[in-house]
Amino acid sequence: MNEQLTQAQETKTTEIKSKTCAKCAEEKPVTEFTKHKGYKDGLEAKCKTCRSVYRTTGKGKALQALHNTQRRRQNAETELGEQLLDTLTTEEVEDLQNEPECAYCQTQLTEENPVTLDHVIPFKHGGANEYENLVACCRSCNARKRDGFFFEFLRDNFDRQAELRFLLLLIERYNVDLSDLVNAETITQAAEATNEEPTEEEEPSNGFEWKRLQLSSARA
Numbered sequence: 437m438n439e440q441l442t443q444a445q446e447t448k449t450t451e452i453k454s455k456t457c458a459k460c461a462e463e464k465p466v467t468e469f470t471k472h473k474g475y476k477d478g479l480e481a482k483c484k485t486c487r488s489v490y491r492t493t494g495k496g497k498a499l500q501a502l503h504n505t506q507r508r509r510q511n512a513e514t515e516l517g518e519q520l521l522d523t524l525t526t527e528e529v530e531d532l533q534n535e536p537e538c539a540y541c542q543t544q545l546t547e548e549n550p551v552t553l554d555h556v557i558p559f560k561h562g563g564a565n566e567y568e569n570l571v572a573c574c575r576s577c578n579a580r581k582r583d584g585f586f587f588e589f590l591r592d593n594f595d596r597q598a599e600l601r602f603l604l605l606l607i608e609r610y611n612v613d614l615s616d617l618v619n620a621e622t623i624t625q626a627a628e629a630t631n632e633e634p635t636e637e638e639e640p641s642n643g644f645e646w647k648r649l650q651l652s653s654a655r656a
């Protein structure tokens with residue numbers, strides 16, 4: 437951490453002994469507030485108790501998940517040496533976190549089977565941090581798919597119906613007609629029709645890019 441900033445922060449915080457929480461309006465000792473250089477007095481506006489309550493709310497959870505995606509996007513950018521599109525908002529994350537079932541295996545998403553966010557096109561392959569590139573899925577599917585291509589993951593783990601269902605979900609997301617998208621019946625066929633099987637070593641698959649272009653151009 438920047439030493440000068442830390443010092444400035446400490447100088448500021450020693451000036452006051454207590455602070456009124458922006459949420460519960462109680463005056464509490466400064467030790468009840470987390471240090472945060474973004475604030476004038478170097479302390480969070482809400483006390484620690486109020487912040488821990490907030491983190492369990494829908495919006496708090498969404499904000500935390502959003503920051504996670506942004507951090508991962510930044511890491512990917514460093515690795516790739518290129519910038520990735522990022523338009524994701526807290527509201528969109530909250531929307532995804534409220535999805536009732538996993539986009540891949542369709543299990544119910546509950547507290548015991550918590551929702552995670554999956555980038556359909558992984559950052560590694562140039563995927564954007566945007567609503568259109570995200571689905572809600574279970575931890576198990578997310579862990580198994582990892583940085584792979586979604587059509588490979590679907591093909592290797594699920595039946596044809598699941599593939600079609602997922603394709604329809606994407607179509608719904610992108611708000612396009614099936615006829616506008618592909619003539620192939622499944623994502624796998626679409627990928628095969630435009631390119632050889634994509635492998636780990638290859639550049640982002642052309643089939644993949646092709647579909648992405650189709651999706652982008654078909655979007656309103």
Ligand SMILES: [Zn+2]
Pocket residue numbers: 457458459460461462482483484485486
């Ligand atoms: Zn408070």
Ligand SMILES: [Zn+2]
Pocket residue numbers: 538539540541542543573574575576577578
């Ligand atoms: Zn799943």
